[in-house]
Structure formats: C-alpha cells, structure tokens
Amino acid sequence: MKQTKNNILITxxxxxxxxxxxxxxxxxxxxxxxxxxxxxxxxxEGTYSLYVGKTDYYNFRWITEAADIGRYQIIDSRxxxxxxxxxxxxxxxxxxxxxxxxxxxxxxxxGEKAGMHQVRIKANAEQDxxxxxxxxxxxxxxxxxxxxxxxxxLLTKSKIIDKNLNWTAGNAHIVFLGDVFDRGDDVTKVxxxxxxLEEKAAKAGGESHLVLGNHEIMTMTKDLRYLxxxxxxxxxxxxxxxxxxxxxxxxxxxxxxxxKVSLLKIDHVVxxxxxxxxxxxxxxxxxxxxxxxxxxxxxYLEMMEAYPDSTKYxxxxxxxxxxxxFHSDSPYWFRGYVLLDTLGPQLNTMLKKHKSKLHVVAHxxxxxxxxxxEGKLLTTDLDDAATELLLLVRHKKKYQRFKIDSEGIISxxxxxxx
Numbered sequence: 133m134k135q136t137k138n139n140i141l142i143t144x145x146x147x148x149x150x151x152x153x154x155x156x157x158x159x160x161x162x163x164x165x166x167x168x169x170x171x172x173x174x175x176x177e178g179t180y181s182l183y184v185g186k187t188d189y190y191n192f193r194w195i196t197e198a199a200d201i202g203r204y205q206i207i208d209s210r211x212x213x214x215x216x217x218x219x220x221x222x223x224x225x226x227x228x229x230x231x232x233x234x235x236x237x238x239x240x241x242x243g244e245k246a247g248m249h250q251v252r253i254k255a256n257a258e259q260d261x262x263x264x265x266x267x268x269x270x271x272x273x274x275x276x277x278x279x280x281x282x283x284x285x286l287l288t289k290s291k292i293i294d295k296n297l298n299w300t301a302g303n304a305h306i307v308f309l310g311d312v313f314d315r316g317d318d319v320t321k322v323x324x325x326x327x328x329l330e331e332k333a334a335k336a337g338g339e340s341h342l343v344l345g346n347h348e349i350m351t352m353t354k355d356l357r358y359l360x361x362x363x364x365x366x367x368x369x370x371x372x373x374x375x376x377x378x379x380x381x382x383x384x385x386x387x388x389x390x391x392k393v394s395l396l397k398i399d400h401v402v403x404x405x406x407x408x409x410x411x412x413x414x415x416x417x418x419x420x421x422x423x424x425x426x427x428x429x430x431x432y433l434e435m436m437e438a439y440p441d442s443t444k445y446x447x448x449x450x451x452x453x454x455x456x457x458f459h460s461d462s463p464y465w466f467r468g469y470v471l472l473d474t475l476g477p478q479l480n481t482m483l484k485k486h487k488s489k490l491h492v493v494a495h496x497x498x499x500x501x502x503x504x505x506e507g508k509l510l511t512t513d514l515d516d517a518a519t520e521l522l523l524l525v526r527h528k529k530k531y532q533r534f535k536i537d538s539e540g541i542i543s544x545x546x547x548x549x550x
Contacts, residue, residue: 174317174362176223177242178249179324181366183377184239184384189230192239193370199223200243207238218244224369251324253384254331257391259424262417264339264398269304272403272522274494274501274512275345276308278316278360280325282518282538289540290521299329303337305398309494309512310345310405310464314358316517320366320377323385342392344423345405345495346464349457352378352386352427353435380427390427393420394463400489400529404463407470407493408482411463416486419463426453469509470496476505483508489529492522501535502549510545 176195185191196202202219204227214233219225225241235255242248271292276283287293292301306329312322326342333340347358354375356364367374378386395416396403402416411419426432431445435457440450457464468475470493483491494513501522502511510533512522523534523542533545 174365176366176369177246178321179251180318180321181369182241182249182251182320182324183366183370183372184251184253185379185382186384186387187382189228190233191226191228192241193224193226193372194241195224195366195369196222196243197246198243200245202227202241202243203248204239204241206233207240208234209236226370252328252331254327254388257388259391259420260341260393262393262395262397262420264305264396267303267305267339267398268526269301270398270401270522270524270526271301271304271306272492272510272512272524273306273308273518274514274521275311275347275497275517276316276322277311277314277347277517278319278322278363279518280316280318280321283322284325286518286521286536286538289538290523290536291540293329297325297329297332299332299336299338299340301333301336301338305339305341306333307341307343307396307398307403307492309403309492310343311347311494311513312342312345313347313351315360317360317362319360319363320385323389327385327388341396342389343396343403343405344389344392344394344464348389348392349464351375352380352389353433353457355436375433380432390424394423395419397486397488399526400487401492401524401531402483402486402488402490403492405493406463406466406495407468408463408486408491409461409466409468409475409478410482422456426456429453465495467496469493469504470498470511473504479505479508490524490531492524501545503533503545503547504549507533507548 177197181195183193192204199221201221202225205216206214208214215229215231219227235253238250238252240248240250288295292306294300308326313319326340330340352375356374359374364374367377377383378389380386380390395408397416431450431453435454440447469479479491490508490510492510492512497513497515498511499515501520503509510522514520519538520535523536525532534542535545536542
C-alpha cells in the first residue's frame with residue numbers, strides 16, 4: 133500500500149514538473165527554435181535558414197544564433213540603401229516589404245550582436261537554356277544531399293572557388309547534377325550557395341548549372357520522407373510547411389528551381405540526373421519546356437496525392453503529369469544504365485538521336501566515379517556524397533576524363549566498368 137502511494141506521489145510530481153516546463157516554454161513564442169537549436173549544435177544563422185518569399189510583396193525570414201534584435205537593409209544595384217529596419221529580440225525574424233523593390237538587390241540581414249550576412253537577390257528567374265556550345269572544360273558534381281561543408285571543400289580543392297567562395301574556374305562550366313535536397317543537414321545553405329555562384333561564374337565568363345533531380349521534384353510535391361531533422365526545424369521555426377519554402381511561384385528559391393533544366397547538353401555531352409532512356413519524339417528542349425510549364429500549374433503541388441481531385445483537375449492531364457515526373461523510366465528516376473550492362477543498344481540510340489557522344493548521370497551511387505558502356509556513360513553519384521567530381525576536357529569531339537577528390541588529387545579515368 134505504501135509503495136502504491138509513493139508511486140502515485142512520484143507520478144504527480146512528474147506531471148507537475150512536465151506541466152511547469154510546458155507552461156514556461158509556452159510563454160516564449162520562439163521556444164520551438166530555442167529548444168531544437170540546442171539539440172545537435174546545428175547552425176541556423178545566415179543562409180543556413182534564410183527564406184525569401186515573393187507574392188505581392190517580399191517576405192524575409194531568418195534565424196539568429198541567439199536571441200537578438202534583428203537587423204536588415206535592402207541595397208539596390210547602385211549601392212543605395214532603399215529600405216532598412218529592426219525586429220524584436222528573438223531568434224526567429226520575419227519582415228514583409230510591401231514597397232516595390234526592383235531586382236537585382238542585396239538583402240543584408242542578421243542581428244545586432246551576431247553580425248550581418250548578405251544575399252544578392254536576382255531578377256525573376258527565366259527558364260535556363262538547354263544546349264551550350266564551345267565549352268572546353270566541364271566539371272560535374274553528382275548528388276549533394278545537403279552536404280555543404282563537403283561540397284565547399286571539394287570545390288575549393290578543385291580550384292573552382294576560392295576561400296571566399298568566389299569563382300576561380302575562368303570560362304569553365306560546372307554542373308550540379310540534381311538531388312541537392314534531403315538526407316543532409318544543410319540543404320538550404322547549399323541552394324543559396326549555388327544560387328549566388330551562378331552570377332559569380334557568369335561575370336567571370338563561366339557558367340554554373342543546376343539540373344533537377346528526383347529529390348527536387350519530391351520536395352516541391354510534398355514527399356518529405358528523407359527530410360533531415362535540421363531542415364524540418366527550419367520550416368517549424370518559420371511557421372511554414374517545408375515545401376512552402378520552395379514553392380515554385382511564391383518563393384525566390386522555388387521559382388529559381390523551376391527555371392532549371394531537367395536535361396542538359398553541352399557540346400557532345402548530354403546530362404540528366406537519372407538517365408535518358410527514351411523521352412519519345414520530343415527534343416531535350418521540349419522536355420524541359422514541359423517540366424517548366426507543368427511546375428507552374430497548381431496541380432503539380434498535389435502530385436503525391438493517391439488520386440486526382442476530379443472536381444478541380446482534368447484526370448487525364450493529372451495522370452500525364454504524374455507519369456512525366458514519377459515514372460521509373462523518366463530521366464529523374466531511371467537507374468538502368470548504371471545497374472545493368474545490357475542496355476548498350478538503347479544508350480547508342482539515345483546518343484545518336486540527341487547528337488551526343490557521352491551521357492553523364494547521377495542518382496545511383498557508386499564508390500567512385502566510373503565509366504561504362506565502352507566509356508559512353510559516366511556516373512557521378514557517390515556512396516560518400518560530394519567527395520569527388522568529374523572533369524571533362526574537350527579536344528575537338530573527344531574528351532579527356534578526370535576525377536578530382538576532396539584533397540584536390542586529379543586522376544585520369546582508366547578502364548570501363550562492365
């Protein structure tokens with residue numbers, strides 16, 4: 133009996149203690165991010181967590197390292213401050229700017245104690261080109277999956293960027309071959325890095341490309357099975373669904389992603405995330421156009437529903453769009469070239485149709501960068517993401533093939549995996 137009473141008392145004290153903690157935290161409207169930030173030493177400041185929305189106005193949301201008075205300013209292309217202000221002391225900061233701001237502009241943001249960060253917001257993203265010609269050197273990075281530190285080390289050691297993240301690769305092109313999203317902790321940081329690298333590369337005579345992978349499509353259509361805890365924390369702190377952070381129309385990063393190609397051709401090299409088996413009678417450019425316009429439709433955001441809402445959408449069109457983005461043989465998902473060694477005729481037919489010599493893919497991991505099918509297929513997705521990249525150096529219609537690792541060691545590709 134005495135033991136039972138003791139158990140009851142212990143239970144009551146436990147309930148009181150838990151209730152007290154809950155009440156205490158409920159007074160802090162920002163307690164959610166304060167709690168989660170202490171769990172794993174995650175970094176949230178700067179572009180690790182920046183969200184920029186664009187509807188009738190700009191909405192900026194960011195997180196500071198500790199509770200702080202938020203500060204921001206908008207700097208136009210003439211280096212004039214056109215807007216500035218402060219927010220209340222907190223870790224999460226949220227401002228709306230309803231005044232017209234002409235892009236491009238620089239958004240400077242942070243806190244009074246922690247210092248400031250900058251992002252240059254570009255003009256509305258126009259659809260990227262599909263075909264590029266007369267490129268002497270191409271760097272290709274396979275799936276990144278939110279591994280920011282590894283990516284920066286790889287690019288720095290490969291002499292593509294310097295320690296200040298400025299472009300140093302001259303007129304070369306770099307291709308990020310999809311799957312920036314999911315698994316890793318720093319997806320948002322990686323996206324803002326690539327977003328800014330494009331302009332830096334272009335100013336130096338080079339080009340930076342991002343090709344859409346299946347995880348980009350998954351995130352925008354609310355398939356968040358592989359979302360890391362940290363990235364989920366960012367959406368919770370901002371009070372938005374994670375997919376809303378990358379809305380293809382209402383967010384800056386989302387509309388920028390919508391402008392990216394799914395299939396890319398540089399001289400005699402055709403690239404896709406998974407692999408191009410057969411896209412039918414259409415051209416690479418026509419495929420990209422379909423993806424671009426599909427992403428502008430409200431139906432696109434509901435592709436993960438089990439069935440189409442026939443009161444809102446045409447069922448046949450819904451099925452067409454779902455097959456386009458999610459069929460196992462689509463360029464976002466196809467693994468056959470990497471997993472099998474019997475698809476040489478199909479690969480040759482595809483290359484001939486698109487007037488190409490090489491097909492470069494990601495999506496299916498290998499221990500290292502490899503070549504298959506008599507060197508006509510190159511794979512770039514790695515078991516250990518963002519630790520090697522592919523370098524192709526063009527000599528007329530032929531390419532020297534190299535891989536560069538995170539130590540900056542360059543190795544010529546030898547042998548063909550069968």
